[in-house]
Amino acid sequence: SLVIRGEKDEQAVLCSKDKTYDMKIADTSNMLLCVPGCRTPEQLKADGESCDIIHAQIAGFSNNYWELRRCRPKLKKLRKLLMEDPYEGPDSAKDQASTTSRYTTEDLLNVVQASEEEIMHQLQALDACQIEGYWRILNFDYEVKLLNHVTQLIDSESWSFSKVPLNICLQELGPLEPTEMIEHILLSYGRKYTDGGEVYFEMNEDKICRTTAQMLLKNAVKFNLADFQEVWQQSVPEGLTTRLDQLKGLALMDRSSRPETISMLKVEDLPEDNQERFNSLFSIRKKWTEEDITPYIQDLCGEKQTVGALLTKYARSSMLNGVKVYNSRRPIS
Amino acid sequence: RSPQRCGCSEAAGAEDWLLLELQGEVEPRQGRALPGSLLGDLHYTQQGIPVLVVGHHVLYGKVVPLEKPLAVLEKRGADYAVTALVHTKLLFKTRPKPIVTHVPRKV
Numbered sequence: 001s002l003v004i005r006g007e008k009d010e011q012a013v014l015c016s017k018d019k020t021y022d023m024k025i026a027d028t029s030n031m032l033l034c035v036p037g038c039r040t041p042e043q044l045k046a047d048g049e050s051c052d053i054i055h056a057q058i059a060g061f062s063n064n065y066w067e068l069r070r071c072r073p074k075l076k077k078l079r080k081l082l083m084e085d086p087y088e089g090p091d092s093a094k095d096q097a098s099t100t101s102r103y104t105t106e107d108l109l110n111v112v113q114a115s116e117e118e119i120m121h122q123l124q125a126l127d128a129c130q131i132e133g134y135w136r137i138l139n140f141d142y143e144v145k146l147l148n149h150v151t152q153l154i155d156s157e158s159w160s161f162s163k164v165p166l167n168i169c170l171q172e173l174g175p176l177e178p179t180e181m182i183e184h185i186l187l188s189y190g191r192k193y194t195d196g197g198e199v200y201f202e203m204n205e206d207k208i209c210r211t212t213a214q215m216l217l218k219n220a221v222k223f224n225l226a227d228f229q230e231v232w233q234q235s236v237p238e239g240l241t242t243r244l245d246q247l248k249g250l251a252l253m254d255r256s257s258r259p260e261t262i263s264m265l266k267v268e269d270l271p272e273d274n275q276e277r278f279n280s281l282f283s284i285r286k287k288w289t290e291e292d293i294t295p296y297i298q299d300l301c302g303e304k305q306t307v308g309a310l311l312t313k314y315a316r317s318s319m320l321n322g323v324k325v326y327n328s329r330r331p332i333s
Numbered sequence: 334r335s336p337q338r339c340g341c342s343e344a345a346g347a348e349d350w351l352l353l354e355l356q357g358e359v360e361p362r363q364g365r366a367l368p369g370s371l372l373g374d375l376h377y378t379q380q381g382i383p384v385l386v387v388g389h390h391v392l393y394g395k396v397v398p399l400e401k402p403l404a405v406l407e408k409r410g411a412d413y414a415v416t417a418l419v420h421t422k423l424l425f426k427t428r429p430k431p432i433v434t435h436v437p438r439k440v
Contacts, residue, residue, distance in 0.1 A: 004413065030426075031355045033372075034405060038351035040396055040421055041381035058372060059350070061359070065403060 005113045014068055018117035021068040033061045072302055073114030075122045076272040079137070081111070082128060086139035090178055102134040127188040129180075144215055146185040149173050151208065151237040161239065164190065166199040206246045212236045213247055217264040225253060225260040248295035252285075267296050274300055278314040282328035287318075289325055347415045350405060352422035353385075355392075362388075375423075383423045390429035397424045 004023070006012040014021045038056050039047070084101035103111075112119055127143075128135050138146070153172055154164060166186065173182045186192075189208060190201030212235050217223060233242045244253070249267040254260060265284065271277045281288065281296055294307050301307060311317070315326040361370045373387035385392045398421050405417040 002413075002415075028354075029356070031357070031359060032422075033353040033355065033359075034417070034419070035351045035353055036348060036417065038353075038375070038423075040351065040423075041377040041383070042396075044377065056375075058353075059405075 005110075007111065010113060013071065013074070013113045015113075015115040018115050020071055020073040020114050020118060022071040024067050024069065025064050026067045027064045029063070031061055031063065032065065034059045070303065072300070073112075073118040073122070074272065075112065075114055075118065076268075078108065078112050078114075078119065078122055079126060079268060081108070082126065082135060082137040085136070087129075087131060087136040087142065088139040089142045089145075089181075099134065102136070104133055105135065108135065127184075129184045131180075140214070140218070143185070143188075144211065146177060146181055147189060147208065147211060149176060149182070150185060150189070154203075155238055161203040161205055163195075164201040164203055166192075166201065205240050206243075209236050209240055209242045209246050210250060213242070214250060214264070217251055217262070220263075222261045222263045225262045228262050249298075252292070265296070267299060270296065274310070274314060278328065279332060282315075282332045286332075287320060287325040287327045288315075289323060293326060347404070348417045350417040350419050352399075352403065352419045354422050354424045354426075355385075356426055359387075383425075385423075385425055386432070387429070389432050391432055392425040392429045393427050394423050394425035397422050 001017075003015045004012050005015055012023045014023055035056050036059050039054070081101075081103055108119055109116060114122070123135060126137055128137050130136070150164070150169065150173070153159075153169060154161065157168070159165070164186065166183070169182055169186060170179050186201045189211075190203045193200055193202065209232075213232055216228065216232060216235065229242070229244075236242055247262075250264065251262050252265040253262045270280050277297065277300060281293065285292075290307070290311065293311075297307060297310055300310055311326055314329065316329050317324055317326050319325070359367075359372065361367045373385055376384045376386070378384060381396065383394045383396060385394065399419065403419040404415050405419065406413040407416045
């Protein structure tokens, strides 16, 4: 079945179970008349020839029709809604507060312009969880707190990061946090598997390093790159190795400044519309290499558009010190 | 918030309709309304070419399978139901030829 979704100030989209389509009116100067039951020559031949007159009625006519074009689901709103009231833990006083900015699956289906499958997939990508029937994103500090419980336990138990036992985590950390939250953080940062009838998690080392970096970067405007790399490596759990490529789409390095610096830039904070995204990126930095800009436009790529195609359409290329760079097609204020 | 969420029911029971595409506008005879009026007669030649006689004009067209099928939606309350699917259209884009009554040859 199909659903048309959109609030009064939005452009309508049509959603199937797993796809989203833009709806555009196609105007034609011709008249389109709909005739129910009217037969084509082929159909008449198949029916066998008769000389009876068929009285057909025109059901209606129009000058236009709706054309559907497959589009990216409009999921930025989903994150925006869930960020209205991030979950801070069971002890938080806020939890007693009203539930007006909390959303059930049904609520989200009503206001997010995407198909159900696309929405559910994004909820998983956002590491959202259901608490008392409402979809919640964790407040960052609470998320870090939960992650630290786990990494400290991994350290004290000398476990391998690829074999973290669920039952012992629940046992040891249960007194500190709700068991659902312990399991949720393990699912968010690890891959669940069973071995010999027991449940284990293979931890995502890159993601742990990434969150640690976010923790360091979020309170500073800019960081000296060399200093940052040192502090970052020291801050991650014992046994993990930090690498700058773990920070794609999270932080931006400035290699032209002296000293080299790094600052936070999250792709999910940038506009969803293609032109607005490029305008935003070019106002942050005039010229970009393909390597630097790719993590910030990758999510704009659709079925037919590659990063290269987007750059050709929205940017102008030039050479700078022997390197190909991209800048805006129009002046940015 | 007033969500605009309109559901469409399954197209399984949808009928198969045909589309007639004409250039310009269709006007009823003086004094008549469009609903209930006769548009004209549709014929097919032996070669399967559609011929439409409207008033004192004849139009020749062609059978065109649609690249993408169209769905006819009917609004029922807040829902849209798929009433019909259209796979083919009869396109009339040649100039209408006036039908002139047969004039006997000079004897």
